[in-house]
Amino acid sequence: MDDTTRIATNKGAGGETHQSLPKQNMDADARLTTNQGIPVADNQNSLKAGERGPTLLEDFILREKIFHFDHERIPERIVHARGSGAHGYFELYESLADITKADIFQRAGEKTPVFTRFSTVAGGAGSVDTPRDVRGFAVKFYTQEGNWDLVGNNIPVFFIQDAMKFPDLVHAVKMEADKAYPQAGSAHDTFWDFASLMPETTHMLMWAMSDRTIPRSLRMMEGFGVHTFKMVNAKGKTSFVKFHWKPRLGMQSTVWDEAVKLQSADNDYHRRDLYEAIAAGDFPEWELGIQVFDQAFAEALPYDVLDATKLIPEEVLPIRKVGRMVLDRNPDNFFAETEQVAFCPANVPPGIDFSEDPLLQGRLFSYLDTQKSRLGTANFHQLPINAPKCPFHNFQRDGHMQMHVPRGRANYEPNSLAQHGEEAGPRECPAQGFTTVPETLANGQGDKLRIRAELFADHYSQARLFWKSQTPEEQAHIASSFVFELSKVGLEKVPGRMLANLRNVDEDLARRVAAGLGAALPPAAKPARPPVEIEPSPALSIHAQMKATLEGRAIGILIHDGSDADELATLVKAVKSAGAKPVIVAPKVGGTKLSDGKVHKADHLLFGAPSPIFDAVAVIVSKEGAKAFLNEGAAIQWLMDAFGHLKAIGFNAEAKPLLEKAGIMPDEGVKPVGAGFVEAAKTRYWAREPDIRTLA
C-alpha cells in the first residue's frame, strides 16, 4: 500500500493526496461564481420586487455573499493576538547526531521549510506594533518526521514559574476588565498590582523595562525557547538544551519617545518593515544556537534549570551555532496563514523532548486546547499552514470540517483487514516513533505535591545579574521605564511594594526609581531566599553587542525645490552601498525640482513620514528650501525628533539654519552629508541623551 491509498493520508500542506478543494481561479477572465459554483451574472444589484424594492428573500446570491461575510472573523488569540508571519527555511550547519536523533538535525546543509510568526503579547489583533511589550517568536519547522514548533519569546525568561499563574498574569496585563484599556502595554494598575505581589516576576520585569521590549524591527531582535528542553540521541542519551535565535543584523532598539511616536507615525511599523524587507529580497536571518548541558552541570548551578525565570549566561555556557533561519517569502494571505497558523509547544519530533519545567508542562495542554476554540474544530491540523509536509496517517476520524475522505472500514487498530484483502491502515513504529526516555525523576519518592522546588524561591539574583550586565545608558532606560510605568498606577500601595522588591535587585535602581516618582523609599521586601551574586553577562546587553551597520536600516533624506542634485545623488549612492535604504522625503510626493532642473520623485510627503520611522536622517536643501522649511513645523519637528531619538543627522551647508532652529547641538552624530554622515549613521548617540531629557 503506498501513501496514496492509505487511510487518512495526507502528504502535506500541498494536499497532494487528500481530497483537496479545486483551486480558485483568481484570473480576471475567470467566471465569478457562488460557493456552489453557480455562475453569477450581476455582482452589483440585489434581486428586488420592482425597481425600488424591497429585496427578495429568494436572492440566494446576495444571501450567500452576506452570510459568508458575516462569519469572516474568528476569535483572536487570547494572548499574542497581533502578529506578523513569513515563510522561509532552516539550514543546518553540521550534524547534531551526537546529541539528537531529530531528523531535522542529521544532515549538514539540509534545508527544512519553516513558518515564523512574531507577535506582541498584550494587545488585540488590531493594536499597534510598538507598545512596550514582550515579542513572541514562534517557529514551525515542517520536518520530515512531523512538525516541530519552537514557540518562544524575544526575552529568555518568563514572568512566572508555574502554569497555574498564567491566567492571572494574562488577566492582569491585558486591558482592565471594567475599562477595556489600555489596549496594549503594561503601564496600568492591574499589571503592577499583580507584579508587585509576585516577586518571581522581578527578573522578567527588568527585561520588560529594558530596551528589549521596544525593538526597532522584528528583524533585529533575539529569540529564545525560554524553557530547558531535552534532546535525545539514537542511543537514548539525553541532554538538556536551551534554544537561542541570534539576528544577523544584530540587535537594535528604539528609545521610548520614539516608540510612542511610532505608534502615530505608523501603526504597522514592524509588520510593514518585515513585509517590505522580504519583498525587496532583503531576507531576515537568524542563527539558531543551542546551549547543551547535562544533569551534573545543571546540579552545580546556583539556580534551577527547570525555573523559567532563570537563564544560563552564555559566558557560563557558550552557545553553539547550529544553523540559520532565512525568511524569504511573505504569506499569500494573512488570514489563511498568519492568522490560522496554530503553534503548540507539544509538537516535537522524535529526538526532542520536554523538561519538567512546570511552566512548559502547562503549555503542553494549553495550546492544543486553545486552537479548538480559536479555529473551531479538532481538524485544524488539516489547514494548509498547519498540515505537516510529511505523510501522516492515523485512525482519528470525522469532526467538524473534516477535509479528508478516508476509504474503507479500517478506523480501528488492531485489525486483520489486510488478511481479507482490505486496506488495513497504518501501524505503530517502535523503532522510529516518538518514545519518552525512561528516567528517574528528581522527586524519586513519587509523592504528589503542589509545591515549588527550593531553588525557585530565589527571585532576585538573576534580576540583579541582568541589571549589572547593562551599560549605564541602558540602566537609565530601565530605571526611567519603571518610573513611567509606576507613574501610571493609581493603586496607592503598589509603587511602594514594587520599590521594596527593587531594593533586593539593586539599591541604586530602587533609589533612582523612587526619586523619579518623588516617592519615599520603603524598607526592602524580605526575600523568600537570600540572593546570590552572579558575574555580569555582557551578552545580556543590547548596546554591548550592537553591530555598527547600516544593513537593514532606512535613511530619510529631506529635500526641497532647488536641492543640489549632485549632493543628493552622492548621498543616495553612499547610503545604498552601505546596505541601507535611502528614502526621499519632500513637501510633495509628485516631484521636487532639483538644482539641475530635473524633477525628482519623493517616496513620502513630509508630514506623512515623521523621522521616527528612519534610523538616521539627512537634509539637503538650497537657501530658498531652507527658508521655506524654517516656517514648516513638520520639518523642524523632523530634525528635533531625530536628534531626540539619538540618531545621526546629516546636513549640507544651506541646511544649517534649520539645525539651529531645531536646537540641534553639534556632536559626533551630527555630520555634513559629504563628510562622515554615512559612517556616523551606523550607530546611535547615547551620550547625547542626558542633555536632552530627564532620565531616572
Ligand code: HDE
Ligand atoms: Fe504562550 N500561549 N503560554 N507562552 N505563547 C499562546 O496559544 C500559554 C508562554 C507564546 O504566534 C496561546 O495559539 C500558557 C511562554 C507565543 O500563534 C495560548 C503559558 C512563552 C505565542 C498560550 C504560556 C510563550 C503564545 C494563545 C504558561 C515563551 C503566540 C494563542 C503556562 C516561551 C504563538 C495560542 C503564535 C500563544 C498559553 C507561556 C510564547 C493561550 C498556558 C513561557 C510566541 O495557548
